Amino acid sequence: MNLINTFFNMQxxxxxxxxxxxxxxxxxxxxxxxxxxxxxxGLFLAIARLYAPAFFKLLIRIYIDIFRSIPxxxxxIVVYYALPFVGIRLSPFLSAVTALSLVSAAYTAEIFRAGxxxxxxxxxxxxxxxxxxxxxxxxxxxLPQAIRIVIPPLTNNCINVMKDTALASVVAMPDLLKQATQxxxxxxxxxxxxxxxxxYVMLLWPMVAIVARLEKHFARGKR
Amino acid sequence: MSxxxxxxxxxxxxxxxxxxxxxxxxxxxxxxxxxxxxIAEGEVVCVIGPSGSGxxxxxxxxxxxxxxxxxxxxxxxxxxxAPGKALAKVRAEVGMVFQSFNLFPHMTVLKNVMLAPMRVRxxxxxxxxxxxxxxxxRVGIAEQAEKxxxxxxxxxxxxxxxxxxxAMEPRxxxxxxxxxxxxxxxxxxxxxxxxxxxxTGVTMIIVTHEMGFARQVADRVIFMDGGRLVEAGTPARxxxxxxxxxxxxxxxxxLNH
Ligand SMILES: Nc1ncnc2c1ncn2[C@@H]1O[C@H](COP(=O)(O)OP(=O)(O)OP(=O)(O)O)[C@@H](O)[C@H]1O
Ligand SMILES: [Mg+2]
Numbered sequence: 001m002n003l004i005n006t007f008f009n010m011q012x013x014x015x016x017x018x019x020x021x022x023x024x025x026x027x028x029x030x031x032x033x034x035x036x037x038x039x040x041x042g043l044f045l046a047i048a049r050l051y052a053p054a055f056f057k058l059l060i061r062i063y064i065d066i067f068r069s070i071p072x073x074x075x076x077i078v079v080y081y082a083l084p085f086v087g088i089r090l091s092p093f094l095s096a097v098t099a100l101s102l103v104s105a106a107y108t109a110e111i112f113r114a115g116x117x118x119x120x121x122x123x124x125x126x127x128x129x130x131x132x133x134x135x136x137x138x139x140x141x142x143l144p145q146a147i148r149i150v151i152p153p154l155t156n157n158c159i160n161v162m163k164d165t166a167l168a169s170v171v172a173m174p175d176l177l178k179q180a181t182q183x184x185x186x187x188x189x190x191x192x193x194x195x196x197x198x199x200y201v202m203l204l205w206p207m208v209a210i211v212a213r214l215e216k217h218f219a220r221g222k223r
Numbered sequence: 224m225s226x227x228x229x230x231x232x233x234x235x236x237x238x239x240x241x242x243x244x245x246x247x248x249x250x251x252x253x254x255x256x257x258x259x260x261x262i263a264e265g266e267v268v269c270v271i272g273p274s275g276s277g278x279x280x281x282x283x284x285x286x287x288x289x290x291x292x293x294x295x296x297x298x299x300x301x302x303x304x305a306p307g308k309a310l311a312k313v314r315a316e317v318g319m320v321f322q323s324f325n326l327f328p329h330m331t332v333l334k335n336v337m338l339a340p341m342r343v344r345x346x347x348x349x350x351x352x353x354x355x356x357x358x359x360x361r362v363g364i365a366e367q368a369e370k371x372x373x374x375x376x377x378x379x380x381x382x383x384x385x386x387x388x389x390a391m392e393p394r395x396x397x398x399x400x401x402x403x404x405x406x407x408x409x410x411x412x413x414x415x416x417x418x419x420x421x422x423t424g425v426t427m428i429i430v431t432h433e434m435g436f437a438r439q440v441a442d443r444v445i446f447m448d449g450g451r452l453v454e455a456g457t458p459a460r461x462x463x464x465x466x467x468x469x470x471x472x473x474x475x476x477x478l479n480h
Binding site: 120122123125126128129130131132133136140141144145 | 286288311314315317318319321323325326327328329338339342343387388391397
């Protein structure tokens, strides 16, 4: 009984719920913005890496490797606490979105590259022989085929971005985790943290389940 | 025009493709050792030769699917084949049919044929569809228009690929062993389509191992070996009276089994 009162205190939960839901809204704003920016950036990088001059290809590869190596928390703290020293002062929201997008774009670029490389070379040759431009080749021929391949890993990446939004609480962003820790401090009870954990799971579980189904579906479609 | 060259066609017809000193190397390995060749408008040329002799490489240079030495020149209808803006023009005039079909698997047969005219020529959708259905009827697969390539037999897929190339109304058609990956019973239907095409005035360059077809359809047969154009002539001359030892050996090997 005591345990339930401590960890699942209904009164505390009811009191903190509005605050938690506000936090959820902020988490979704950071997550969705970062996912969209990461997708656009990643697609751009993947295609530029295919067609750009060698020097830019190298730059893109270096970008991708760096942003896949750097711990997100470190990047976020650099963006928020270090950049002001060179005059770049980003709000907590922009800091979080910038850090998440930079990293997500690197991963997304790799996912798209793998998807594009999985398309048989003959598809590029047939398109070229017909006189299609690089742009039309991508839009009409390559990407529609690559999308089947990249959807499961892209969804996985979205899940990771959503999870990583919790790091935004370290730059004073009132996201779900931050709201929960504040509510916990206020009520001297950990129930809001449990509530936040449950909300994270409810948000991401469906996406995890979708990835599993998609992977099974595409694995079957292959043969 | 270099009418004196042994490989040029009858001097009366203007040449639509002109190849001068075509060289191509992969690193230090030379695949084409300087090939000269003129092809007349409407001519049907079959290219034969042993595996690895550079037949595919030769025709893939014509639409610049393979880059070649900058000292070499290829012109198609007066346009120089080189990377850049003019290449789009060349490719619009030069269709290609591959050994492995290379149809777009995510589009219906009809869409496969409609795509390039709409994107490259700016043909309207209605017009592109009308023409696509027309072409599919010409290659004998009108009733497969709504299917996906994966649902067709190899012979049907290759006929779609021919229709797709024809949809651009090319002046030149390149074929790289179009029947080599087909089951034997489907070779005939594809060769039939090509035989009909040969009478329509489109210029055709066909890499093939089908000697009977070459003899029957070609205006000129070209024998390649070791990255060189060894000899060229009418089918009767090449098949019945080859001048070169290497040609004789090759023909003996392929015709005797
Ligand atoms: N990408 C490549 N890298 C290195 N060598 C290559 C490459 N592509 C082709 N070659 C070589 O170039 C030579 C000519 O090849 P090509 O495909 O033109 O021959 P082919 O006459 O078409 O032969 P086949 O009848 O087997 O199709 C071969 O020796 C081949 O090994
Ligand atoms: Mg070949």
